[in-house]
Amino acid sequence: MLWFTGGAGWYATAVGSVRTRIYLDHNATTPVDPAVIDAVADAMRAEFGNASSVHHFGQRAKARLDDARQDLATLIGAAPTEVVFTSGGTEADNLAIRGAAEALEPLGRRHLVTSSLEHEAVLTTMRALERRGWRVTRVAPDAQGVVHPEAIAEALTDDTALLSLMHGNNEIGTLQPVAACAALARARGILVHTDAVQTVGKVPVDVHALDVDLLSLSGHKIYGPKGVGALWIRRGTRLQSAMTGGKQERSRRAGTENVPAIVGLGVAARLAGARLETDAARQAVLRDSLEQAILARVPGTHVNGAGQPRVPNTTNIGFEGIEAESLLIALDLDGFAVSTGSACSSGTLEPSHVLKAMGLPLHETQNALRISLGRHTTPDDIAALADALPPIVARLRSLTDRRPA
Ligand SMILES: Cc1ncc(COP(=O)(O)O)c(C=O)c1O
Numbered sequence: 001m002l003w004f005t006g007g008a009g010w011y012a013t014a015v016g017s018v019r020t021r022i023y024l025d026h027n028a029t030t031p032v033d034p035a036v037i038d039a040v041a042d043a044m045r046a047e048f049g050n051a052s053s054v055h056h057f058g059q060r061a062k063a064r065l066d067d068a069r070q071d072l073a074t075l076i077g078a079a080p081t082e083v084v085f086t087s088g089g090t091e092a093d094n095l096a097i098r099g100a101a102e103a104l105e106p107l108g109r110r111h112l113v114t115s116s117l118e119h120e121a122v123l124t125t126m127r128a129l130e131r132r133g134w135r136v137t138r139v140a141p142d143a144q145g146v147v148h149p150e151a152i153a154e155a156l157t158d159d160t161a162l163l164s165l166m167h168g169n170n171e172i173g174t175l176q177p178v179a180a181c182a183a184l185a186r187a188r189g190i191l192v193h194t195d196a197v198q199t200v201g202k203v204p205v206d207v208h209a210l211d212v213d214l215l216s217l218s219g220h221k222i223y224g225p226k227g228v229g230a231l232w233i234r235r236g237t238r239l240q241s242a243m244t245g246g247k248q249e250r251s252r253r254a255g256t257e258n259v260p261a262i263v264g265l266g267v268a269a270r271l272a273g274a275r276l277e278t279d280a281a282r283q284a285v286l287r288d289s290l291e292q293a294i295l296a297r298v299p300g301t302h303v304n305g306a307g308q309p310r311v312p313n314t315t316n317i318g319f320e321g322i323e324a325e326s327l328l329i330a331l332d333l334d335g336f337a338v339s340t341g342s343a344c345s346s347g348t349l350e351p352s353h354v355l356k357a358m359g360l361p362l363h364e365t366q367n368a369l370r371i372s373l374g375r376h377t378t379p380d381d382i383a384a385l386a387d388a389l390p391p392i393v394a395r396l397r398s399l400t401d402r403r404p405a
Pocket residue numbers: 027028087088089090091093119121166168169170195197198218219220227228229
């Protein structure tokens with residue numbers, strides 16, 4: 001049984017004792033804000049109309065979509081008419097990349113540039129286009145997880161259609177110099193997309209300051225519902241719609257809009273804007289104190305991406321002589337929900353593609369834990385994790401008889 005209260009919850013163990021669970025995996029997803037839940041439930045009850053219908057019920061639903069579009073646009077410094085609602089960050093990334101690639105193909109632009117740090121939503125889409133004949137250049141970051149504008153400049157060619165560079169990395173949190181890279185690309189008539197799924201609501205995001213043409217975001221990373229997100233498309237951008245059908249979303253994305261989820265996204269965006277400064281400052285202090293405590297109390301640890309501008313809620317810590325998956329499971333048994341950057345598929349530990357791209361040796365791509373804080377994380381949560389880690393790490397190291405050098 002689990003009682004969930006946001007950041008922490010309580011659960012009954014198999015032997016009947018009650019313990020606290022602490023959620024520190026906000027980059028995977030966030031708990032839905034109660035105000036969002038209320039708004040979604042209200043919209044589901046009251047706004048069942050099809051937003052494309054001309055009658056009263058349709059127009060009410062459309063008005064709610066317009067409000068959400070305005071709230072989202074305000075959060076990212078955009079015009080509401082440039083916001084296209086999607087089923088989430090993955091679809092927004094797909095629409096941006098496939099849409100730009102297909103729109104520019106007739107002009108002879110069959111080359112795409114991205115970084116090797118991107119989320120799978122971008123990397124897999126690039127691979128799919130590669131199979132269909134597009135050339136793709138993946139620019140590697142430095143050892144701290146930052147992609148340099150000079151490296152991007154070298155990758156751009158006269159037939160490049162699109163540069164897709166993420167704003168903040170989901171595993172290590174490093175912020176990328178999107179504006180500097182965008183300036184280089186746009187000067188050559190190349191479209192620029194940024195995946196801002198991990199930065200919206202965490203750092204100020206302004207589409208014009210970033211100087212991009214396309215920006216993806218997702219509802220469930222900002223205390224909103226899952227299965228809803230948006231792509232911001234600069235007015236006048238050539239983009240082929242990926243979904244064919246009706247004329248919804250100004251013919252950019254066919255299909256009847258998910259009004260309740262979009263209403264929820266709008267409320268989440270409004271809350272994110274109002275809370276951004278205080279949430280970011282508070283989480284940065286907690287994250288930094290957690291890093292200091294772990295580095296001081298657990299020998300053989302290092303922070304990946306340390307010293308670089310990062311989103312304030314994220315840390316990625318390498319534990320020498322440990323398999324991150326074992327540490328994750330041990331922490332889960334102790335009531336802490338964290339994650340590894342890597343995926344564990346059918347018992348084989350996949351190295352993190354992000355840490356690999358940074359040039360880390362193989363064992364360091366498999367020993368890192370991602371801890372991502374959230375709105376409800378407290379100093380007590382951080383202290384509890386800092387207390388729990390030293391004995392768990394010592395036990396795991398003793399099992400494999402691996403000790404830090
Ligand atoms: C950087 C980044 N891009 C895209 C996505 C995909 O977003 P969604 O889960 O809304 O499809 C995620 C989700 O983890 C992400 O972290």
